[in-house]
Amino acid sequence: MRISMLLLMIALLYFTSHAQQWTKEQYTKDFDYFLNTIKEDYCYWDKKQTDWEKVKAIYIPALDTITAKGGFVLLMEKLFYELYDHHASLNTNTAASQRLVPSGTDLWAEYINGKPVITEVRRDFGAYKAGLKAGMELHAFNDVPIEQAIQPFLGKSLKTVTPEAKSYALRVLLAGTHLGNRKVSVKDKGMLYDFYPDQPVNLLEEHRYEGNLAVRSYGDIGYLKINNSLGDNNVIVSFDSALNSLMHTRALIVDLRETPSGGNTTVARAILGRFITKEMFYQKHELTAEQRQYGVKRSWVEIVSPRAALYSKPLIVLVDHWTGSVGEGIAIGFDALQRATVMGTKMAGLNGANYSYTMPNTGIGFSFPVEKIFHVNGRPREDFLPKVLVKLSDNHATNDVILEMALQQLKKP
Known part of the structure; x- marks a missing residue:
């Protein structure tokens, strides 16, 4: 513990002496901007025990101790702990973060x-x-x-x-x-x-990942794993090429268990579009800020369209706690389209869709959920459970039990 405290002090001293500095007034304005933006736009107040009005009183005295950007970053991270939401974070960090x-x-x-x-x-x-x-x-x-x-x-x-x-x-x-x-x-x-x-x-x-995709076959069953690249539009070309190479297989496994950083819906719709024959709804959105401000609910359902060559054979999608955000959206999309069996543990359960903001003085970026996301059946995405829910135990320490179960199911006549 003493070593950890010493390292933290060293980090703070480093940022104090090396980082760009702003005035107390500038830090205070960014602090207020952060608080007000989240108060107005955060979409999950209905399920939080946070008293956001108290947050300013609790943390504003700490502004008197801030002399450099690193210390301000550490302070703002504490404000995010008040939301206890893994999908809300700063877009920068320090070594002590x-x-x-x-x-x-x-x-x-x-x-x-x-x-x-x-x-x-x-x-x-x-x-x-x-x-x-x-x-x-x-x-x-x-x-x-x-x-x-x-x-x-x-x-x-x-x-x-x-x-x-x-x-x-x-x-x-x-x-x-x-x-x-x-x-x-x-x-x-x-x-x-x-x-x-x-x-x-x-x-x-x-x-380091060896590539944005891992592709192999288990006999006549294809396997395609996405390596945390759902935010890179270039993965669309890679995915198409990989799927095209597996078109001869009699069944396919798409592994989303290493997608914790999320991504964008362009990639999501590109992946889903290879497995359907007509336009279909795959997820529902709800923007709560408009309803809070004007009393008028705003929600919509997003469509995915077919594209390129269709893969029509049996499909299992693997998920676990490192299936996050857009990865979760792809999983509920496959389920909504009734195109795949989703198998694994509960996913990361990340709340909604993030919007990004920038503090006006320090330029620090931050993101948090502004849109709620739902399965088309109305169930919140963060509450989704796989159709085949796998309970892990210490007996599964070395075996990839989720993949083994998928292979066993697909090998059945």
Whole structure:
């Protein structure tokens, strides 16, 4: 703990001496702009315990201590903790910032019956390689008991501290900072164990994909995995080429389990369009700010159109907690189109569609959900569950049980 505090002090000193500086008045104006923008446009107030009116009073005294951009960034990150929303974040960070969830973490955890439990481990990243498993109960993080360690990430304005808010804080904690390595202590079958997921290499900082897609075959079953590239329109050409090479297969698996950073709907519609024969609705949007301001509800349903050569054979779409945002939109789209069986764990559950804003003085960008997104059946996207829901346990530590289940299902006559 002392080492972590020392590293944080070093980082703050660095930003104090090297970063561009603004006046207190400029920081205050950006602070107010941030608060007002979220108050007016954030679309999930109806399910939050946040008292946004108290946030300013809680944090404005800290503005007196800000002397450089790095310190201001760390302060604004604390304001986002009040929303306990993994889809809301700054578009910049410092070395002392927590990594983003889900893109910057390899552990998914929740409070279950009051206990902090690992529910999924990201395959091929540090936590997985270190031996952490679903089902383990978290005991401490960097030698600090979990209940104490999550406190900095729990909102201070909450009317009630819900299990959702605590689970959010737990996941932010487990992601760690860009600056330091993690020690994760767990209870498993009555014993305490320590794990070091960032040794010998911090894969959350150093991981590189071999390409934007992975393509292979399992006999006559095709497999196409998207490697966190749903925001790159160039992946459309890559996807078409890969799918064209698999047209001869008798069934296909599309793997969305490594799409935590989201993307854009151009790529989403391009992918969905290869599997349908006519225009269809694939997701519903709702803009709540207009209703709050004028009392008039605004909502619409988005259409996907067929394109290029049709792949008409059986299809399974794989998802897990690292299927985020647009990846989640593709999954609910396939389900709405009744074109694929969605299989896996619950997804990241990221709220809605983000809009981006820029603070007028410091130029710091930030994003948060402004549109609610729904399945065409009216169910919120963040609540969607796969048709084949897979429950993971420590028995699945090395096997890719989700992929194995998909292959078994497709191999049936």
